[in-house]
Amino acid sequence: MDKVLDVKNLHVSFDTHAGEVKAVRGVDFHLMKGETLAIVGESGSGKSVTTKTLMRLIPNPPGRIKEGQMLFEGKDLVKLSEKEMEKIRGKEISMIFQDPMTSLNPTMTIGKQVMEPLIKHQNMSKDAARKRAVELLSLVGLPNPEERVKQYPHQFSGGQRQRVVIAIALACNPKILIADEPTTALDVTIQAQILELMKDLQKKIDTSIIFITHDLGVVANVADRVAVMYGGQIVETGTVDEIFYDPRHPYTWGLLSSMPSLEASEEIELYAIPGSPPDLLNPPKGDAFALRSEYALKIDFEKEPPIYQVSDTHFVKSWLLHPEAPAVEPPAMVQQQKRPMPSNYDKPVLFEEAR
Template sequence: MSRILDVKNLHVSFDTYGGEVKAVRGVDFHLEKGETLAIVGESGSGKSVTTKALMRLIPNPPGYIKHGEMIFEGKDLAKASEKEMQKIRGKDISMIFQDPMTSLNPTMTVGNQIIEPLVKHQNMSKADAKKRAIELMKLVGLPNPEARFKQYPHQFSGGQRQRVVIAIALACNPKILIADEPTTALDVTIQAQILELMKDLQNKIETSIIFITHDLGVVANVADRVAVMYGGQIVESGTVDEIFYDPRHPYTWGLLGSMPTLETNDEVQLTAIPGTPPDLLNPPKGDAFALRSEYALQIDFEQEPPTYQISDTHFVRSWLLHPNAPKVEPPEAVKVRQRKMPSNFKEPVLVEEVQV
């Protein structure tokens, strides 16, 4: 694999009447060609702001990229002009938004909305664009595309509208597809169909996907790697197996503990993370998760933890990994998953302490 995107020390803020809201605080991640990276975390953790910054869709004012680099194919998107970004959006980087009804123009037929990026970015004639749009509608599983091409968004079901949005996003064969919780507004049956569709399409067009979600159950089926966000920072990242079977951050433990499994019973119960996310108008000193963590150490309230490297792919920001930290046991819900660890998964060892 070769790297297509490299985000370094990204900071995104919003100026409000109350002061500066530091929505994203020093985020680092990368994306390889053909892989799916899932960014997970509860509402307000900074997932959507991070990916909208990649598309330069942060409204300015009040929002702005305060610091950092977003290197896409050698170009820093943070420094790109609006004219340059207009050539990239929809062509090289596309986005599927959470609610398909608000993503589609109710006054235009779905066919014309799929044609639009083809005419703008591919310089196709309307006849060729219509032919390609019908092919895309077939590709995403919309029945009778020739007839439905002339219909309006309100004439489609929720799942079908999401398929239309996916067709628009895929029209120009983007190199990166950002999916911002694309299944949240759908029922579980349609969710499964959309997720299966995205996996199938990725294999066909070899695009890289950034998948945003708060549902770890979705992650297990679609992602190659996972980045866990909290308080505007990535607190843990690794392969799917590393995050599910060897999580090291207390916040990741909390997310996994709140997700039901076949083993959930009277002995292994679902747990809730107490408290609320931090106020990023005044970010807490030290570890942002400390106030909600039963495993917090004194230093968590005084100093931000460095990043520890567990393996070549597994990184964690937690003082619990410091050599002098007390040894703590993860909750029972996490231990159950560790007992189900795949036979091909090797227990990683601490490689080094990486200072942030």
């Protein structure tokens, strides 16, 4: 597969009255053609800032890209002018936002809103755009699309509005679709329908998807690869199987342990990660997760860990993978995964433990 997107050493900051908030700090990831990459993490970890930066939707000021590259088909999106980005935004790269009601204009019919990108980016006539809008509404599973194009957002349910937003995002057959927690505002039954719809549409139009979520249950159903984000950095990347069955970063362990499981024994209580995400106005020295981790080593408070390669697709930013790190066992909830968890923590204990 070919790379459709390659993000290298991305730094994004916001200048506030209190000082510089370093929201994204040296993020690297890539997206292959036709794959779904899920970016997961708590609120405040930098997921949405990263993806809005890809669309160049971060207001400047106060936001700014300090450093890095965002290579899309050989073009660095960081260096493009706003006029050049307007030709890409909505056509080559589209985005589905969290709340469908605030994504739609309440004063415009659904038909006009679906037609807008077709007229702007595809130079379609109004008649051709209306015909295509009906086809798109049918594609996303809305009944009676010929009638529904004449209606307004308030005449649709939450799940139906999200289908409309997906139709708008897919109108120009984008090469990348960014979905920023698209099911958060929906109930569980409708969530499942929307996720199934996105998987089906991806196969039909062969687009690549970046899926932003804090729900690991969603990840298991939609993603090919997962990037775990914390404190403005990506701390672990791997295939879905690697993240679920062979996680190596303590933060990933925490996220997995906090997931309810029908298979967990009654003796194991649901885990909650202690503390709060770091203040990125003054990012912590060393490993950003150290203050919340029971597995923290002395070096975690002194020096930022490098990225260790576990396999061709699995990368972890943690001192626990250093050859001299102590052997540690993942939490019980993580070890209850369906497959045995391989471990290479068989090196001598030379690092001084913090606690």
